[in-house]
Amino acid sequence: MKKIGVLTSGGDAPGMNAAVRAVVRKAIYHGLEVYGITGGYTGLINGNIEKFDLGSVGDIIHRGGTMLLSARCEEFKTKEGQLKAIEQLKKFGIEGLVVIGGDGSFQGANALTKHGFPCVGVPGTIDNDIPGTQFTIGFDTALNTVIxxxxxxxxxxxxHERTFIIEVxxxxxxxxxxxxxxxxxxxxILIPEDDYDINEIVDRLKNSYKRxxxxxxxxxxEGVASGSEISKQLKDLIGVDTRVSILGHMQRGGSPTVFDRVLASRLGARAVELxxxxxxxRAVGIINNEIVDNEIATILAEKHSVDKNLLVLSKELSI
Known part of the structure; x- marks a missing residue:
């Protein structure tokens, strides 16, 4: 393989730039030509492709977001759109593609692979919801923003002696x-993977008041309920005066942490090696601090799960 491409897709995540940098420089180090694709799968279909050199990814490792931009693409979900994308790749002589993103991005990479075009997925999403890896690029930075x-x-x-509801x-x-x-x-803590009991929350608040x-x-x-909905339920049940803070898209931004920069560098480099x-x-990931890779199709067939032990621990420590 002499020429490869790289794109970012889906929601942006801090560390994506570090991953792009790793892909480009690892490839050039080994004598490959690298092409950056701007605008995700939409940019790929439209031919927004340019050859990168070492300077193309200079001074981006510390920047949040993605220098390659990102976009949703309904056309790419169709066979016709996927074949258009492959034609664009062939025009530039690109023989393999690194896709940095989440579940939807991996589905796109898997579709191209089924058409005979080799792709490797790099997990980049703040949600940390990709099976086959303990951590995704951007998760640690998002956590630090939230905390x-x-x-x-x-x-x-x-x-002010108030109860605050923070929606993440x-x-x-x-x-x-x-x-x-x-x-x-x-x-x-309310999460989609665990049914919550509003009465349990009420009891915790009452016990806090007693002591x-x-x-x-x-x-x-946000997948459980809006902060406003929880606030209304508590108001109706015990008349507690709450304040709601919705952190929103600020969780996606910011300079990536050391962990995310190193993770992105390791995953991006391994993608090129594959x-x-x-x-x-294939899709790369990290398990027990070791870089691993699995079939993208297998990753997509699995269901994300959280560590319920952490939820139990949080309840034990917040008595």
Whole structure:
């Protein structure tokens, strides 16, 4: 393999730039030509492809977002769109593709592989919801953004003796809520993978009041319910005065942490090695600090799960 391409797709995540940098420089180090594709699968279909050199990825390792941009692409979900994309790749003589993104991005990479074009997926999403890896690029940075907000909100909650409900990202995965809630000492954590009982939350609040604690933090993943819905339920049940903070897209931004920069560098480099070995249809990941790879089709067939032990621990520590 002499020429490879790289693109980012789906929601942006801190560390994507570090992964792009690793792909480009690892490939050039081994004598390959590298082409950057701007705008995800939409850019691929439209031929937004240019040859990269070492300078193309200079001074990006510390930047959040993605220099290659990202976009949703309905056309690429069709066979016709996928074949258009492959034609564009062939025009430039590109023989393999590294796709950095989440579940939808992996589905695209798997589709291209089925058409005979080798792709390797690199997990880049703050949700940490990709099977086959313990951590995805951007998750650690998002956690640090959330915990910074929780710490600041707790100061206000304590000062005004109020209960604050903090809504974080996680439509189908509760890792951000679970990890940040545990790290931030939240009294209650609500995640999509575990049914919550509003009465249990009420009991926790009542017990806190009995022992003289009049402020609490509740972290809720957006996939469970909105912070406003939880606030209304608590108001109706016990008349508690709550405040809601929705962190929103700020969780996706910011300079990546050391962990995310190193993870992205390791995963990006391994993706290039797999293509050099002639292996397509693979997805890289990290398990027990070792870089691993699995069939993308296998990854897509599995279901993401959270560590329920962390949820139990959070309840034990927030009595």
């Amino acid at each position: 910074d907000a929780i710490d600041k909100i707790r100061d206000t909650a304590q000062s 990202m996680g439509r189908n995965a509760g890792d951000i809520a679970l990890w940040s809630g545990l790290a931030g000492g939240a009294e209650s 003289g604690k009049k402020h609490s933090i509740i972290v809720v993943a 293509l050099m070995e002639g292996k397509g249809g």
